[in-house]
Amino acid sequence: MKILNTKFENIEMIKKLKKYIKKYYVLIILNMLLSMVSSAISASPLLLVKRLFDQGITQKNEKDILYAAAGMIALALVGALLVYWNGIVSAIISSSIYKNIIDEMYIKVQTLDMEYFSRTKVGELMTKILIDTSNINLIILEFFHLFSEVFKATILLIFAFYKDWKLTLGVLLIAPILMVSVKKYSKKLKIAGKARQEATGTLNSKVQESLSGIRVIRAFATEKSEIKDFKKKSFELKRVVLKSAGYSSKSSAISEAVNFIMVAVLLLFGGYRVIRNSNFTPGDFITIVGSIGSMYTPVKRAISRYNEINSHIASIGRIFGVLDEVPEITDKENCIEFQQFKDKITFENVNFHYKDSDEQILKNINLKALKGETVALVGNSGGGKSTLVNLIPRFFDVxxxxxxxxxxxxKDYQIKSLRKKIGIVPQETFLFGGTIFENIRYGNQNATFEEVIEAAKKANAHEFIEKFENGYETEIGERGIKLSGGQKQRISIARAILENPQILILDEATSALDNESEQLVQDALEKLMEGKTTFVIAHRLSTIINSDKIVVVQQGEIKEMGTHKELIEKNGIYKSLYSKSFKN
Structure with missing residues (x-):
């Protein structure tokens, strides 16, 4: 029953690839025909063996020896040409399918809800996108090789049956031992292959996390503990790989032993046939030994290919685990394009919790922000301020x-048109590898060089950019590693200015900067905020005091709301926060 279940699972997984494979049906049929002809030609020299021995060597006929040798050379040339084109066509098919899948994986990732990323490790997702898709490429190539080897072995078997079916059948009585071992270890290899992919994903997550947090690791001098943890995870991967190798080696060892036993039985009974049966010539004996002996290599390779496919087939399931993910935050039918913000943004009895938790992150939020207003959100860390503003561009839905x-x-607005009108300056600025010019122009690809410079000037970034040898064409490294925190933040603000949003979200944009950088960034932010509706998770005192509305958010609820003066006079939570944190 378990074997049947495994077979059905494999078939179902391979069926998932049908939509990608059907585009290349013509090439696949051509490739299989090339494999069949190539396999037939590689087995053809056996047809010349009987004539070579019985007429050429035994009767010392040089003409027959020459005929056999010339025939083999001709077959070798044709076979080599077919093998070459078979390999080329196989590569075209597998690489094309691989490209289609990895492209679709990347497109799918761009459409997934933010909540998916909050529960999925980046390293594991990268393993699925890069390594699992590469395994699909390998599976397809191995399948073509498997088909070729099986067809070649089948031709040799048919030829052996044709020459002497009794002797061939007697020898093949040992074959079931081989089939049982292949079934047994193919299932184990599939399980081990899945475990290997998961261990690889865990290790990739560790590497990604360590590289992203390398400064923290150095700052706390925790290199030894990080290395210890990495070695533990790499040892687990090694353990799984060795387990998989053990299964593969056992399968190969059994097939090797069975082959030698089959050849020994063949030599024993075949030799007796030559001695006792005058109709069974040495040429017949050599031909049938050659047929069954030649079957060993394609059968051994076929088993190896089959095991390789089974060890990687779990990648199909892992890939479609991503491709089958259905995003919930999508455009409604007949949605409205968001063109101009005219009046107000209102939150009415808004609640929010994550899918995998019943804990309410936001509870009964009621808030109104008029066009042109600045709304400051204050409160203890973890109170729900960032979650609240993330609902506006629909990173999450209420x-x-x-x-x-x-x-x-x-939810009635088209998502893309909505987000194009919202500018976000986060606390942790993310810049892409490339030049300063490319990063500023990221949100507005049609902007001219002059417009980029103007945006940089408003963001107080132009002066430090010009000091670089290559100016705006300076490569900033991955995630902008060559820039300081203040410089990155100002480029982020220039990017937002160039996009010219109507609604702004500033998530504690100056909290991690030194005084000088903070002053420059704050000045840039004030220019950016002019005439725009702004939600600011506040850190700076002047931003809070000058806000049109201050909202105190704690434990997911709005506890207080009003102007600075009103809340001070109320003598509640805000005044306490102001006295403890902001006043100093």
Whole structure:
């Protein structure tokens, strides 16, 4: 029953590839025909063996020896040409399918909900995108090789049966031992292959995490503990790989032993046939020994290919685990394009919790922000401020209540048009590898060089950019590693200015900067905020005091709301926060 289940699982997994394979049906049929002809030609020299021995060597006929040798050379040339084109066509098919899958994986990742990324490790996702898709390429190539080897072995078997079916059948009585061992270890290899992919994903996550946090590791001098943890995970991968290798080696050892036993039986009974049966010539004996003996290599390779496919077939399931993921935050049918923010943003009885948790992150949020207002969100860390502003561009959707812009439900707007009108300057700025010019122009690819410079000047970034040898064409390294925190933040602000959003979200954009950088960034932010509706998770005192509305958020609830003066006079939570944190 377990074997049947495994077979059905494998078939179902391979069926998932049908949509990618059907584009290349013509090439696949051509490739299989090339494999069949190539395999037939590689087995053809056996047809010349009987004539070579019985007429050429035994009767000392040089003409027959020459005929056999010339025939083999001709077959070798044709066979080599077919093998070459068979390999080329196989590579075209497998690489094309690989490209289609990895492209679709990347496209799918771009459409997934933010909540998916909050529960999925980056390293594991990278393993699925890069390594598992590469394994699909390997599976397809191995399948073509498997088909070729099986067909070649089948031709040799048919030829052996044709020459002497009784002797061939007697020898093949040992074959079931081989089939049982192949079934047994192929299932184990599939399980081990899945474990290997998971261990690889865990190790990749560790590497990605360590490289991203290398400064923290150095700062806390925790290199030894990180190395110890990495070695533990790499040892687990080694253990799984060795286990898989053990299964593969056992399977190969059994096939090797069975082959030698088959040849020994063949030599024993075949030799007796030559001595006792005048109709069974040495040429017949050599031919049938050659047929069955030649079957060993393609059978051994076929088993190896089959095991290789089984050890990687779990990658198909892992890939479709991503491709089959259905994003919930999508455009509604007949959605409205968001063109101009005219009036207000309202939160009405908004609740929010993550899918995998019942804990309410936001509870009964009621808030109104008018066009041109600055709304400052203050409160203890972890209170829900960032989650609240992340609902506006629909990074997450409310689980209760609704958010409206200009009286229209946020979910009725086209997502892309909505996000294009919202500018976000986060606390941890993310810059892409490339030049300063490319990063500033990221949100507005049609901007001219002059417009980029103007945006940089407003963001107080132009002066330090010009000091670089290559100016705006300076390569900033991965994640902008060659720039300081203040420089990265100002480039991020220039990027937002160039996009010219109507709604701004500033997530503690100056909290991690020194005083000088903070002053420059704050000045840039004030220019950016002019005439725009702004939600700011506040850190700086002047930003809070000058806000049109201050909202105190704690434990997912709005505890207080009003102007600075009103909340001070209220003598509540805000005044306490102001006295403890902001005043100094």
């Amino acid at each position: 689980t209760g209540g609704l958010i409206e812009i200009d009286g229209i439900n946020l």
